[in-house]
Amino acid sequence: MEFYVQQVLNALQVGSVYALIALGYTMVYGILTMINFAHGDIFMVSTYLAFFFSTMILGLVAGLNPIFVFVLTLLVAMFGTALLAVVIERLAYKPLRTAPRISAVITALGIGLFLENFMVAFKPVGPAPRFLPALIPAVNYDIGGVTVSTIQIVIIVVSALVMILLDIIVRRTMTGMAMRAISWDKSVVPLMGISVDRIISMTFALGASIAAVGGTLYGMAYTIDPYMGIRIGWWAFISAVVGGIGNIRGAMIGGFILGFVEIFTPVFLPSTYRDFVAFSLLLVLLIFRPTGILGRPMAQKV
């Protein structure tokens, strides 16, 4: 029994990170109907931003409260990643808004690969895995036979807070409403005096900074390397599709489902089968229910 509760906790931890990243995919798809294949690698860059900033700060100033450093790192990573995402959007995606769909898809793929290989070639980074400095005291509590670590709690709680915050932003603010309006009918929004370009950039920025939260949290618990974007990004993408791409609540649900797949697959199959299970799930969904759990179906007029 404790075993299962433990695994559920682990799944929640992993799933939170997937959910945070999935949100970025889903938000961009919602307004541009475009799959930002580079998002997973943007997440990867965010982990390195967190790594460099925290290492640098701790090296420069002695005796800082680690929680303070953690929050600062979080903010820096969010800001830096958001900036990167907006730059990419302006330079690469904006010119392609009227181009055939495949151009945008391939460009996104190209950007993702560019980021990966750049990080590998860039000397200060390199291909070797890194550890972030321990900013959250790693204390394990034993509650009724289940081991709960502080890092786990932080991840789950912070993620939940971010998701609630995002929900509020999307539902209650002007920007959020504009985002939703664009996803329904792009041509009408400018007529209401809202700059579509600005909203699009803000969506990218928002998605990226949320991914950066995921990145910083991830860095607290695991090692980072330039190729992690492929693995984690893809799993997060599958989460978004499972939940229904374009649907924010769907992305959250999808993230947790994939978290469960990751943790529970090794219980029943050899752990090397995880990728196989996740991608087969994606394939099956795409063929039989491409709109996912919460997505809305689209019709085509002849």
Next chain:
Amino acid sequence: MKSEFWKRWGVLVTLVLIFPLTILLPKFGVINPYIDLVLKYIGINIILTISLNLVNGYMGEFSVGHAGFMAIGAYAASLLTVWVFPRGLGAFLFPVALLAGGIAAGIAGLGIAIPSFRTRGDYLAIVTLAFNMIIKSVLENIEAIGGPRGFMGMEKLTSLWWVYLVVILMVFLARNYVFSNFGRGVLSIREDEIASGLVSVNTRQVKVLTFVFSAFLAGIAGGLFAHELQFINPRSFTILKSTDMLVMVYLGGIGSLGGSILGATVFTVVIEGLRSVLQQIGISQEWRLVVAPLMLILLMIYRPSGIMGLREFRFLIPHRERPEALAEQREQMRAGRAAKEVLP
């Protein structure tokens, strides 16, 4: 008179004349092993580029996971030559192994063709990517063929003249496919799939044929690749390889065989050329891997039609399809036509 002969048979004659060179030049050291290798890679890449161009360029579909087909061909051919074929006969049975690799990949092509009936655009791109990942994942999980460590033991059966012959054959087949009823069906699907069905094109049949043929080509390339390196592992066939293929297709020009040949050649030469350039300047080789994605991004934004666009080299068009031949036929028919009642 002489130029008539040249127009029809010129290409074939040239190809036949070059053939002995592909055997002799490497043998007598006129071409050093490095150039020999680069030429072989160009050949393999030409086949890969044509393979992907058929699906992405001519048919206008979204395949971004073609490396999966290459992997299947590579493994199938290698397993045959290493486990099944007697050692000494390797060189003679090489075509059989290549063919088997192609067929195995072709069957997998069916696996993508069927989802493509209902899935379009971005979603199909994801399906093909997922497929690529699944193949890599499956190969990694089969211990018997080496799992993540890969498979080795192949003889170096891929010689320059073999590559030369196979490339010519594949280009010939691809060209025949494109300039036929089925090739035209492929183009019509790209232009307007619904209208295509409404003028009697069996779009499912065309999709199946095209995906299978395309996968077959990639499988053949995989077999050649495996018997050059003499070692393959699943990591050689990921999205990175698929991206290389995408660059070559879009660089050369979609919907153009000549474009595919150009794109493959230019890309291979650039990547190899960078190797020595970087060495000279003293920059680490890892920066080469940044080039392909960067080229892809720039191409997509500034010149998505590639070098050739949708045009084709004259020598690759069957002579009866060339503008002069068609014009001649039209005039002949006009002259021969009785004063038939024409539209008022």
Next chain:
Amino acid sequence: MTLLHIQHLTHYFGGLRAVQDFNLELQPGELVALIGPNGAGKTTVFNLITGVYRPTEGDIVFQGHSLVGLPTHKIISLGVARTFQNVRLFKELSVLDNVRIAHYTRAGYSPLDALLRLPNFLKQEERVRRETFDLLNIFGLDTAAETTAKNLPYGQQRRLEIARALATRPSLLLLDEPAAGMNPAEVEQLMETILWIRREFNLTILLIEHQMRVVMGIAERIKVLDFGETIAEGTPREIQNNPRVIEAYLGEEVAV
């Protein structure tokens, strides 16, 4: 034998009813027009006949075959062809190829024949080329054979569409607003063309059109749709004087 027999054809798009209890019997050689205000469901009927949509209810029988559930290309190869409201040519392809593609089911060779350039392939390709040139010649398009379809003037594009439809050797031709975008002179020529091809190619024609001159000029029978329902049926004379029709079209000019 009745060429086309449509019974109780009804179609819903989700909750929206597009066509309600549509019935039609076409005898070989007839020229029937389908008219009605925009959105009345006329193009939907065409889409249902050609298999683009599968009807919610009802049956469509063509020369004894039920068309319901058949894939589009099969329906076309049985002898039904159509043109489109907005010309749907293969824009980047040549005039010649646009028509040749319509020979798909009648090409007469297998993929293997094509791949290896076997004699059967060469023979059939030659035949297809000849038939295509003949057809293009009839429509005055053979000199433009090499031209890319998107570069043709609009009138020629329309003719090409008809030529392409005829290349499938249909018995039934569905024309969707063939006069759209034409000036009066072109419309006159179109009317003659339609009558001419009916004669020369032994066609039965079902026509959707908004321009009343065309409808009154060449249709033998007219069916009027409004909001998916058939509100009138009869000869041009009868329809002209039908109050319900006039009401549905409020403001539309009826010229003979």
